[in-house]
Amino acid sequence: MPGPTAPKPAERVSMGKRQPFEINGVSIAPGSRATVRLELPHQSAMTPMTMPVQIIHGTRDGPVMFVSAAIHGDEINGVEIIRQLVKARRFRGLKGTLITVPTVNVYGFINHSRYLPDGRDLNRSFPGSPRGSLASRLAYRFCSEILSRCTHGIDLHTGGGHRTNHPHIRANLDDPEIEAMAQAFGTPVIINANLKDGSLRQVATERGVRMLLYEAGSALRFNRLAVRAGVRGILKVMRHLRMLHKIKSSENDFSPLEARSSSWLRADVGGIFRSSVPLGQRVKKGQVLGEMSDLVGEYKSEIRATFDGIVIGRTQLPVVNEGDALFHIARFSDPTEVEAAVEAFHEEHLEGLNKGDLEPQPL
Ligand SMILES: [Zn+2]
Structure with missing residues (x-):
């Protein structure tokens, strides 16, 4: 009998002229969603290891966007963001395709660790190789199965090593389209962050995939503000990209400010x-x-x-x-405006919560 985590076959909801989305031998019809499990390199006991991926394939053409989390295996806020994102939304009328990958570094996630079992940092191992180290093979699998199919992406992180972050976006602001996505996400601070060698963002940039990195909260803890702002930010970006219907011209009560x-x-x-x-x-x-x-x-x-x-x-x-x-x-140089943006951001997302919810705690 299949367990609760067994993959479900793609469920056909509606017919359309659009082509099905093909991944890992599964064909996902327009207007349907499916979870596939990408097989990953085995560890010492030869226990099968898979990376769960959910695909929501819209009825109409549009961007193909990945949302990934736990590239650093202990950064779990993004896992919860993705769970809430796909659970709460039906995505009827979705244009394009949403690909969610809640645990890219499954090995680290299981071990509550930032790294791979060999001590490598997955976010310094892209684009990887099919004949490289465990980290390199995992990076290669993500690039060949996920990144190669995408036009856009959002990668979810938290502070590492006992550090905590106020929600912010890191992105290449020299690309106007990425800058517009970052503005749409709606954190008060956006940082024009340099690309690091071997990072997913570097490879995405080289391949023309427009990508944001969301940083919020700390490792191994959920943070209400980080999760809430993360779910809402992704939906805002999807509306900005016209993957979902726009609800109004400007969704943020403040203009996010860019730090160079x-x-x-x-x-x-x-x-x-x-x-x-x-x-x-x-x-x-x-x-x-x-x-x-x-x-x-x-x-x-x-x-x-x-x-x-x-x-x-x-x-x-x-x-x-x-x-x-x-x-x-x-x-x-003049933080007055950004101070007001932080206050407006807290007002928007802390409704029903309190200032203490900035700190890590159970959801
Ligand atoms: Zn990280």
Whole structure:
């Protein structure tokens, strides 16, 4: 008997002239959805390993967009974002095709780990090779089965290594179409982020796939604000791309603001760290953001902002070595406008929640 996770055959809902979507030997008719499981390299005990992929194939032509999560296996907010996205929406009238991949790095997801079992970072292993390392083979499988079929994409991440992020988009803003997608997603801060070697975003850029990276929350925890803003942001991008009906000309009560750079503020000394500013806080050069102390209370020093901006990331680990990253600040010469955008964003997404929901907690 098939278990609850067994793949379901594609269910035909309506007929159309559009071609079926073919993947992994499954043919998905227009107006229907199906879950397929891509076979992945086996581990030592030869346990079969698969990557679940859900395809929603619209009745009419349009963009083919992937939404992926857990490329870093412990970054699970995106897994929940995808679950809510495909569960809540029927996608009737969808133009194009939505491909969701909730756990790209299934190995890391199972082990609560950012990395592959061999210690490699999947997001430095693209485009990969069929004869490479485990990470390289997994990257290759994603590129050949998913990325090659797509015109657009959104990759969902969280802070790694005990760090937490205020929801923001990282993208190549020199491409006007990507910039428009980033604006549509509707986080208060968008960062024009450089491409990293071996990242999915680099390969997507080379292949002409327009892609956003959503950063929100922290690893191994759900965060209500991050999940809610993520689901809504994806739907806004889909409406922007006309995959779904537009509901009004502008969906955001504020204009997201673009930072051309951001920097981590690092600890000058080791010790115990206490933060005094929350995520999303506007900070001015010279402002005290927290303090460091030694273990016996004899030494204390203040951590001050070195430039004006908005706190978009912070460590959650109070035990700090010299040089550890403490605050990630997006640089804005005049953060007044972005401060108002952060407030409007919180008002939009924290309805029914409270400020405490910025912090990690069970859903
Ligand atoms: Zn990540």
